[in-house]
Amino acid sequence: MSLVKIVIVGGVAGGASVAARARRLDETAEIIVFERGGYVSFANCGLPYHIGGVISDRSRLLLQTPESLRESLNIDVRVASEVVALDATARTVTVRELDSGREYTETYDALALCQGADPLQLPLPGADLPGIHVLRNIHDMDEIKASLEAALDAADSLGRPTRAVVIGAGYIGVEMAENLRHRGAEVAVVELADQILPPLDKDVSLPVEQHIRGRGVDLHLGTAAAAFASTPAGGLRVELNNGTTLDADLVVLSAGVRPNVSLARDAGLEIGPRGGIVVDTHMRTSDAAIWAAGDAVETPHTVLPGSWLTPLAGPANREARVAAENICGRDTEYLSTQGTSIVKAFEMVAGGTGATERQLTQFGVDYRAVHLHPSGHAGYYPGTAAMHMKVLFAPVTGIILGAQIAGFDGVDKRLDVLATCIRLGASVHDLESLELAYAPPFGSAKDPVNMAGFVATNVLKGDLVLWYAQDFPQALEGARIVDVRTPEEYAIWHIPGAENVPLDTLRTQCTTWDTSRPVRLYCAVGFRSYLAYRILVQRGFEDVATLSGGSTTFRFWHDLEPVGFESKPAEIHYAEAIDLVTAARGTGEVVELDCTGLACPGPIMKLAQKMDELAPGDDIVVHVSDPGFAHDAPAWAGSKGHELLAIEPEGPGYVATIRKGGAQTGTFRAAAKLDQVSFVVFSGDMDKVLAAFIIANGALAMGQKVSMFFTFWGLNALRRDDPPKRERKTLDRMFGIMMPSRPEKLPLSQMNMLGMGPAMIKHVMRQHSVQTVPELMQAAQDSGARLIGCTMTMDLLGIAESDLIDGVELGGVATFLGEAEKSGTTLFI
Ligand SMILES: Cc1cc2nc3c(=O)[nH]c(=O)nc-3n(C[C@H](O)[C@H](O)[C@H](O)COP(=O)(O)OP(=O)(O)OC[C@H]3O[C@@H](n4cnc5c(N)ncnc54)[C@H](O)[C@@H]3O)c2cc1C
Numbered sequence: 001m002s003l004v005k006i007v008i009v010g011g012v013a014g015g016a017s018v019a020a021r022a023r024r025l026d027e028t029a030e031i032i033v034f035e036r037g038g039y040v041s042f043a044n045c046g047l048p049y050h051i052g053g054v055i056s057d058r059s060r061l062l063l064q065t066p067e068s069l070r071e072s073l074n075i076d077v078r079v080a081s082e083v084v085a086l087d088a089t090a091r092t093v094t095v096r097e098l099d100s101g102r103e104y105t106e107t108y109d110a111l112a113l114c115q116g117a118d119p120l121q122l123p124l125p126g127a128d129l130p131g132i133h134v135l136r137n138i139h140d141m142d143e144i145k146a147s148l149e150a151a152l153d154a155a156d157s158l159g160r161p162t163r164a165v166v167i168g169a170g171y172i173g174v175e176m177a178e179n180l181r182h183r184g185a186e187v188a189v190v191e192l193a194d195q196i197l198p199p200l201d202k203d204v205s206l207p208v209e210q211h212i213r214g215r216g217v218d219l220h221l222g223t224a225a226a227a228f229a230s231t232p233a234g235g236l237r238v239e240l241n242n243g244t245t246l247d248a249d250l251v252v253l254s255a256g257v258r259p260n261v262s263l264a265r266d267a268g269l270e271i272g273p274r275g276g277i278v279v280d281t282h283m284r285t286s287d288a289a290i291w292a293a294g295d296a297v298e299t300p301h302t303v304l305p306g307s308w309l310t311p312l313a314g315p316a317n318r319e320a321r322v323a324a325e326n327i328c329g330r331d332t333e334y335l336s337t338q339g340t341s342i343v344k345a346f347e348m349v350a351g352g353t354g355a356t357e358r359q360l361t362q363f364g365v366d367y368r369a370v371h372l373h374p375s376g377h378a379g380y381y382p383g384t385a386a387m388h389m390k391v392l393f394a395p396v397t398g399i400i401l402g403a404q405i406a407g408f409d410g411v412d413k414r415l416d417v418l419a420t421c422i423r424l425g426a427s428v429h430d431l432e433s434l435e436l437a438y439a440p441p442f443g444s445a446k447d448p449v450n451m452a453g454f455v456a457t458n459v460l461k462g463d464l465v466l467w468y469a470q471d472f473p474q475a476l477e478g479a480r481i482v483d484v485r486t487p488e489e490y491a492i493w494h495i496p497g498a499e500n501v502p503l504d505t506l507r508t509q510c511t512t513w514d515t516s517r518p519v520r521l522y523c524a525v526g527f528r529s530y531l532a533y534r535i536l537v538q539r540g541f542e543d544v545a546t547l548s549g550g551s552t553t554f555r556f557w558h559d560l561e562p563v564g565f566e567s568k569p570a571e572i573h574y575a576e577a578i579d580l581v582t583a584a585r586g587t588g589e590v591v592e593l594d595c596t597g598l599a600c601p602g603p604i605m606k607l608a609q610k611m612d613e614l615a616p617g618d619d620i621v622v623h624v625s626d627p628g629f630a631h632d633a634p635a636w637a638g639s640k641g642h643e644l645l646a647i648e649p650e651g652p653g654y655v656a657t658i659r660k661g662g663a664q665t666g667t668f669r670a671a672a673k674l675d676q677v678s679f680v681v682f683s684g685d686m687d688k689v690l691a692a693f694i695i696a697n698g699a700l701a702m703g704q705k706v707s708m709f710f711t712f713w714g715l716n717a718l719r720r721d722d723p724p725k726r727e728r729k730t731l732d733r734m735f736g737i738m739m740p741s742r743p744e745k746l747p748l749s750q751m752n753m754l755g756m757g758p759a760m761i762k763h764v765m766r767q768h769s770v771q772t773v774p775e776l777m778q779a780a781q782d783s784g785a786r787l788i789g790c791t792m793t794m795d796l797l798g799i800a801e802s803d804l805i806d807g808v809e810l811g812g813v814a815t816f817l818g819e820a821e822k823s824g825t826t827l828f829i
Pocket of ligand 1: 116
């Protein structure tokens with residue numbers, strides 16, 4: 001074996017790996033590592049956790065020292081030594097000793113550039129003020145920790161909280177936010193994107209966003225820092241470009257990294273389109289004697305076209321190993337990077353692998369997406385919660401293109417299984433047949449990964465057509481939106497405009513529906529709506545789709561207001577619910593109820609059951625892992641006359657204390673501030689219908705909700721001018737001819753005079769600029785009024801759904817009574 005001299009620039013993840021692997025392969029080589037910092041082979045990934053006090057022993061982050069590397073591997077490590085120039089022709093590097101300023105040159109036979117990336121420094125006014133930090137190495141960590149501890153002491157003596165601002169909500173920003181909170185600081189995070197964790201798709205980042213807001217992090221999304229200034233009191237002020245100002249004792253910039261390529265560029269090495277060093281599959285640069293690895297190189301993406309920068313520790317280490325093998329004469333290849341990554345955000349975990357939906361769209365790659373919410377392990381075994389899982393795959397072959405998960409327990413396991421599948425080119429069919437480790441504390445007999453396979457292959461086989469939360473409301477125009485959950489779930493929350501047809505009743509209710517009208521189904525997570533889908537398509541419905549991920553995914557997109565828990569949360573967010581209660585003062589028992597592992601509506605149903613067993617004044621302390629509970633609990637408690645005393649984060653979810661109300665539901669409702677007006681429009685007289693719509697529009701203008709139930713002759717107001725042709729029974733045809741066929745043809749209740757009355761009144765209305773019935777109807781619909789056609793009358797009078805104007809929901813007396821129950825005013829016209 002020839003004696004070679006291997007010189008490595010950079011001595012942390014990539015550099016230390018090249019050195020160690022090269023030594024194992026070549027005992028005779030001279031190996032020199034130059035590191036400009038004071039430490040080598042330290043755990044960058046652990047830095048935030050030492051600041052947060054989670055890793056209390058600083059020395060645990062120092063995996064190796066120059067001495068240990070010399071002793072164990074005979075490697076010459078020179079710290080505080082910066083390589084300032086590279087002469088690729090002469091095969092020399094120029095090194096500056098940072099302590100003495102001395103410069104010298106060193107020759108090499110093989111050179112490995114492992115210089116990593118530098119944190120982006122924002123070119124903003126005041127960005128160099130003391131107290132503004134970046135986090136890349138041990139030195140940065142020590143500075144941030146010292147700055148934080150000084151701020152904690154100072155704030156403590158002033159009797160106020162310490163305030164920290166983190167710029168950037170990527171993985172490091174989120175880790176810093178958690179660790180600063182852990183030390184007791186108030187934390188604001190500023191992020192230019194409209195979501196946290198930009199490497200993930202928004203639908204997967206949203207549950208994490210909700211979770212970290214719930215842990216007291218003040219998020220400013222879709223905005224950026226514009227300037228920094230110092231305050232007279234010695235603090236910092238961060239100005240955002242949306243006009244907000246944030247006071248801070250310290251600021252951490254984690255706005256991304258830039259590959260460190262200046263040596264390579266100056267030496268004439270090829271630089272790629274993304275600004276990284278170009279390497280081949282042997283990690284060799286455009287110069288035959290120079291290799292490179294880590295954050296500074298571009299490598300092919302496993303799924304997407306082109307080469308990419310992927311600043312992650314795993315790829316850095318594996319690339320370095322390949323570089324060392326090739327330096328030592330082996331023929332080893334590094335084929336691609338898929339960007340598998342994971343982050344802890346308080347109790348939550350999120351990560352992804354392969355391409356995101358955003359990237360697939362950007363590159364014009366055709367894909368399908370499925371969303372699931374399985375629990376991390378069997379629901380009946382304590383300590384689990386729903387995970388939010390998204391799998392992207394190719395439409396024909398089913399090859400997996402990407403996967404992302406946010407959740408609590410078992411996220412890492414599923415992510416790694418999916419990452420392995422992507423690496424091996426597996427398809428969603430393979431997911432169906434994977435045999436994974438299972439016992440109740442670890443998973444389910446049908447693992448979430450298997451479940452993803454089942455749903456995705458259903459899509460591929462055409463057994464299931466999906467619609468997506470992002471499609472709402474545009475793509476649902478004209479469709480019948482059907483919520484197949486229970487009435488209890490529907491009452492707590494539903495998609496605006498959706499009608500409730502519980503799955504059990506679907507077969508009977510759908511018989512009157514127009515099979516040509518598109519139906520968009522949903523339930524809580526997608527299973528019941530899948531069953532509903534199967535029922536409808538087999539009954540001839542032409543255009544049916546079910547909501548991917550169900551209302552759980554939908555609510556993250558459209559509905560869930562962040563729940564903060566800074567100061568008395570229940571009073572801030574649930575004031576209205578608490579206003580409504582007339583509960584007895586706590587005289588009774590306190591009962592603990594464990595609803596962890598149950599998905600919506602499980603917790604509410606179990607809570608309702610338990611409440612029935614208690615006496616007024618008794619309290620239930622309920623533990624829930626379902627994130628939607630923070631929103632559902634106040635609504636449910638308010639509607640039942642119970643008192644939500646407190647709700648706080650606990651583990652993956654919440655712990656809430658609810659006191660059973662003493663008043664009868666009816667009494668309670670009478671006292672409640674109900675903001676809905678309901679109408680029974682019984683009359684088919686134009687003047688009465690006109691009056692109904694004038695009042696309805698008035699109520700809408702005053703911010704009230706409006707629900708109008710059209711029954712008997714009133715139903716004629718909803719008939720359309722040009723109904724599609726259809727088979728009718730003779731009696732139906734006769735009714736159809738005898739009754740007014742549209743609102744313009746409605747008669748007057750008085751002075752109809754064989755139709756002259758309505759013509760006269762319309763003339764007078766025009767003169768006084770009074771809107772017509774159709775115009776008022778349209779205005780009411782545009783403002784969100786629910787127009788409900790009575791199904792019983794329709795049957796009776798032979799009116800089909802296709803005879804009615806667009807946007808009319810169908811319902812029976814139970815629908816009306818449900819609406820009336822929610823109303824402060826109910827009018828019979
Ligand atoms: C706070 C933090 C948390 C992270 N967490 C994770 C995580 O959880 N998971 C994950 O996968 N990745 C994580 N990363 C990213 C991961 O640390 C990097 O991807 C990895 O360290 C890259 O390895 P590298 O060798 O390319 O660069 P580095 O490990 O940064 O090493 C480059 C070294 O080169 C030195 N250098 C540069 N120029 C010269 C020169 N001219 N002369 C001499 N020396 C030079 C630098 O001083 C530096 O020490 C984290 C990074 C940070 C900062």
